[in-house]
Amino acid sequence: MKVVEEYSQLLEIASRTGGGASALGDKDTVYMVVHANKIIGKNILPGVEIDAVETAEGIDAVITVTKGTIIEKPVHMCFGHLGHEGKQVIKSKMVIEDGARAEFLAHCIFPNAVEFLHAMEGEIQIGENASFAYREVHVHGREGKIKVRPKSKVVVGGNSSYIGDFTLVEGRVGDLDIEIEVEARGAHSHVDIRSKIYGKYDDICKIKDVILLNGEGSSALVKARVVLKDESKGSFLGLVDGAAAGARGHVDCTEVVQGRAVAEASPVVRASHPEAEVTHEAAIGRIADEKIEGLMAKGLSEEESIEVIVSGLLR
Amino acid sequence: MIWGENKLKESLLYVDDITVMREEKEVLKDVSIKVLPGEITGILGRNGAGKSSLAYAVMGLPNYKPKKGAMYFRGQDITNWGITERARAGITLAWQHPARYEGISVAEYLKISSRKEIDVRKMEEALNLVQLESSYLSRKVDKSLSGGERKRIELASVYLMNSQLTILDEPDSGVDLLAMADIISLFRKMTENGRSVLIITHREDVASQCDRSYLMCSGEIVLEGTAEAVRRYFLSQCIPCPEHKDETGETQE
Ligand SMILES: Nc1ncnc2c1ncn2[C@@H]1O[C@H](COP(=O)(O)OP(=O)(O)O)[C@@H](O)[C@H]1O
Numbered sequence: 001m002k003v004v005e006e007y008s009q010l011l012e013i014a015s016r017t018g019g020g021a022s023a024l025g026d027k028d029t030v031y032m033v034v035h036a037n038k039i040i041g042k043n044i045l046p047g048v049e050i051d052a053v054e055t056a057e058g059i060d061a062v063i064t065v066t067k068g069t070i071i072e073k074p075v076h077m078c079f080g081h082l083g084h085e086g087k088q089v090i091k092s093k094m095v096i097e098d099g100a101r102a103e104f105l106a107h108c109i110f111p112n113a114v115e116f117l118h119a120m121e122g123e124i125q126i127g128e129n130a131s132f133a134y135r136e137v138h139v140h141g142r143e144g145k146i147k148v149r150p151k152s153k154v155v156v157g158g159n160s161s162y163i164g165d166f167t168l169v170e171g172r173v174g175d176l177d178i179e180i181e182v183e184a185r186g187a188h189s190h191v192d193i194r195s196k197i198y199g200k201y202d203d204i205c206k207i208k209d210v211i212l213l214n215g216e217g218s219s220a221l222v223k224a225r226v227v228l229k230d231e232s233k234g235s236f237l238g239l240v241d242g243a244a245a246g247a248r249g250h251v252d253c254t255e256v257v258q259g260r261a262v263a264e265a266s267p268v269v270r271a272s273h274p275e276a277e278v279t280h281e282a283a284i285g286r287i288a289d290e291k292i293e294g295l296m297a298k299g300l301s302e303e304e305s306i307e308v309i310v311s312g313l314l315r
Numbered sequence: 316m317i318w319g320e321n322k323l324k325e326s327l328l329y330v331d332d333i334t335v336m337r338e339e340k341e342v343l344k345d346v347s348i349k350v351l352p353g354e355i356t357g358i359l360g361r362n363g364a365g366k367s368s369l370a371y372a373v374m375g376l377p378n379y380k381p382k383k384g385a386m387y388f389r390g391q392d393i394t395n396w397g398i399t400e401r402a403r404a405g406i407t408l409a410w411q412h413p414a415r416y417e418g419i420s421v422a423e424y425l426k427i428s429s430r431k432e433i434d435v436r437k438m439e440e441a442l443n444l445v446q447l448e449s450s451y452l453s454r455k456v457d458k459s460l461s462g463g464e465r466k467r468i469e470l471a472s473v474y475l476m477n478s479q480l481t482i483l484d485e486p487d488s489g490v491d492l493l494a495m496a497d498i499i500s501l502f503r504k505m506t507e508n509g510r511s512v513l514i515i516t517h518r519e520d521v522a523s524q525c526d527r528s529y530l531m532c533s534g535e536i537v538l539e540g541t542a543e544a545v546r547r548y549f550l551s552q553c554i555p556c557p558e559h560k561d562e563t564g565e566t567q568e
């Protein structure tokens with residue numbers, strides 16, 4: 001396949017994933033498109049530095065949003081592979097300097113992957129008075145069991161915020177094992193981690209979110225919405241440790257099972273500082289009959305009702 | 316039976332002698348009611364009388380399938396119909412405690428109700444009738460709504476459905492902000508063009524606004540008559556309840 005074709009296919013799929021992905025390719029938008037281990041498109045604007053090298057299995061990148069830079073339009077990163085099998089390993093270091101503000105949208109597109117490994121090792125450093133959002137949306141095919149291994153370590157500075165959002169609802173999940181570890185290091189830093197996953201067939205969905213609230217007055221919200229059907233399996237581990245005075249944390253996990261799917265959730269909340277407060281709510285189970293019947297009484301079929309409920313949960 | 320056939324012909328809904336069991340208990344015993352076109356019919360009864368169970372049986376909830384008796388809607392035997400079929404045929408229910416839906420906006424929820432494209436103006440008009448501002452359209456039908464707001468959205472939703480038969484289960488509970496006159500005029504709107512409303516309530520002042528009422532007690536219909544007759548009987552015989560030693564006669568919803 002020619003690079004031009006790969007490029008246009010990836011962009012076409014990315015544009016369906018929302019978040020204004022149609023901006024990919026625009027001159028006033030910062031973006032990078034990677035197919036397998038090749039950077040096939042890139043646009044950089046002042047205030048953003050992307051230092052990327054192609055490796056045997058993917059790319060290594062250092063991305064910096066320089067001091068005080070405010071990027072209005074989301075930065076788009078497209079990582080894809082159109083092949084059936086292979087491997088893509090993305091190693092990245094992102095530095096959001098003091099006072100900078102940016103939102104990154106990562107489109108991970110593997111529409112044909114069957115025997116495939118997509119691994120990401122990310123390190124994110126957020127300075128003081130900065131804000132950074134990293135939203136990752138995956139599009140997988142209907143077949144195969146792609147292995148997805150995103151691992152990230154994030155450190156958040158004083159008065160800064162980090163939003164991490166992971167969505168994998170289109171196509172099969174495959175075999176997902178996502179690990180996020182965030183340290184809210186600075187005083188009054190804020191962390192918001194959300195995961196939305198829709199497991200089907202014999203998919204495996206493992207989520208591990210660990211948040212350390214080390215900064216005074218730091219706060220975190222960890223939210224997971226996992227829908228599992230057929231014979232898929234899901235497990236969620238959310239750990240929030242309030243280790244500083246005034247730290248506030250909350251873990252909110254809902255896992256809905258259908259068919260013979262199996263779910264597990266362990267919200268672990270710890271207040272290792274006496275003046276910290278961490279709470280949790282977790283619900284695992286089938287969709288309540290009253291929810292389904294409520295929509296059926298409006299004329300929807302049972303299947304349509306479930307679809308509406310699930311789409312709302314995964315939004 | 317000729318008597319039965321007549322009832323069948325003139326009624327929009329005819330519930331014929333149904334008994335419904337829940338865990339070995341008869342929550343409805345030999346219940347018969349009819350709902351006539353263009354009328355508001357009331358089911359009055361104290362807490363635990365079996366009123367919601369009757370609503371669920373009419374709506375077709377699988378757990379409330381009668382073990383005996385039959386139900387007819389527009390002359391058709393619907394006893395074995397599912398919820399969706401009944402809804403599509405023109406029966407709907409505004410639940411006593413409507414379910415919550417994470418991520419679904421009020422606008423989307425109202426659209427589901429009408430089952431076709433519906434313009435914003437109509438939705439705003441429906442919200443207006445239950446005294447909610449149009450800004451509610453972008454709210455979510457989730458835990459963030461108060462009980463009263465959720466109930467009012469349910470009323471707006473069934474209003475937009477335009478069903479032949481709208482069952483309202485304790486429609487006034489939690490909607491204190493709406494004046495009785497407003498709420499009754501909303502129910503009257505739901506009876507336009509020969510459509511009917513079945514109101515389930517434990518409040519005799521609500522029941523007294525109906526065209527006809529039934530009084531329910533321990534899963535049985537104990538009286539059928541004009542709203543006024545049923546109201547008087549209820550006030551004199553049911554408060555306090557002779558069987559449940561209860562001084563005040565107060566019922567919680
Ligand atoms: N799932 C159930 N299992 C057993 N009994 C039930 C169940 N649901 C309701 N009931 C009983 O059925 C009776 C009628 O309940 P309900 O129809 O809710 O009354 P109302 O709406 O008049 O307050 C009550 O005595 C209640 O305890």
Ligand SMILES: [Mg+2]
Binds near residue numbers: 367368
């Ligand atoms: Mg009730």
